Amino acid sequence: MADAVEAAESAVKVIRVLLVDDQEMVRDGLGALLSSAPDIELVGEAGDGLRAVQLAAELSPDVVVMDIRMPGMDGLAATARIVGPPGPDAPVAGPRVLILTTFDLDEYVYEALAQGASGFLLKDAPARDLINAVRVIAAGEALLAPSVTRRLIDDVARRRRSGSLRPEAIAALTARELDVLRQVARGLSNGEIAEEMFLSEQTIKTHVGRILAKLELRDRTQAVVFAYENGLVGVVGEG
Known part of the structure; x- marks a missing residue:
């Protein structure tokens, strides 16, 4: 029986996560939350975008949970470096980026998506939403905080009318x-x-x-x- 349980647990895909935030207290809290999920492994932490780029290359995480405002290289620039450009020459698989921020501002949403982020979540979301977001992003899906989805669509509608x-x-x-x-x-x-x-x-x-x-x-x-x-x-x- 014990062998069967162990085999079942080993079959669960573990999601490797890199956590990026310039505030150590925030990293400690989010890290403890993510580590509490049985299918999530926190493989590294970074306090700025440049270190995040370095660790993403070294550790090959499945998901990078990325803050935006940080000293030096911010989260948007780091996202662009980690994800890389789209197209036929882009890597088949690589880290997916979940933007996690307190700043519910349109320009951050659109810039994050433009730089290749797969999701956008606000830090005041319930704890279970973060764990779910990591799972959704790791599975290749996309996720936007409900509070920004309506504005995203409205903005797209305006650009569509402008002939894009x-x-x-x-x-x-x-x-x-x-x-x-x-x-x-x-x-x-x-x-x-x-x-x-x-x-x-x-x-x-x-x-x-x-x-x-x-x-x-x-x-x-x-x-x-x-x-x-x-x-x-x-x-x-x-x-």
């Missing part, structure tokens, strides 16, 4: 890929999309990968922005 469209990119997608992209934009996970479309979760995962490659997008967050920007789903207040 990519019809040639849309034309490169198959009808099935367009359907999957619309479901991603609704915020559904691969499993939920699979249920909606009566397909296997692995098939949906394959479609999502092809969509990101064709559109040269980093992750699902940018896919959501693309879908709203190009009118593939209705914006807030429309319809």
Whole structure:
């Protein structure tokens, strides 16, 4: 019985996390919280962006929980260095960045997404939300704090009206890929999309990968922005 339990526990994917914040007290609290989860291992801590870039290269974490305002290199610049540019030459797998900050300001949200962050969460969120966010990001999904999602969509709607469209990119997608992209934009996970479309979760995962490659997008967050920007789903207040 003990052997079976040990085998089951070893089968659980452990998420390796690098924690970055310039305040030691904050790092201590967040580190204790993350370490309390059985599937999360805190592999390192950094107090500034430059050290975060160095440790990300040395430790190869699955997720980097990143503060924004720090001395020297800030979290946005560090995110850009850690994630790298999108495109066919980008690494297949690498650390995903979850921005965790007290600053609920639009420019930080948009800049963080532009630099390749996979999620954005405020520090006043419940503790369970942080653990869930790390799991979501590690699984390849995208996450935005509910308080910023509405503004993100509204901002995308304004840019869409200003003519920021990519019809040639849309034309490169198959009808099935367009359907999957619309479901991603609704915020559904691969499993939920699979249920909606009566397909296997692995098939949906394959479609999502092809969509990101064709559109040269980093992750699902940018896919959501693309879908709203190009009118593939209705914006807030429309319809």
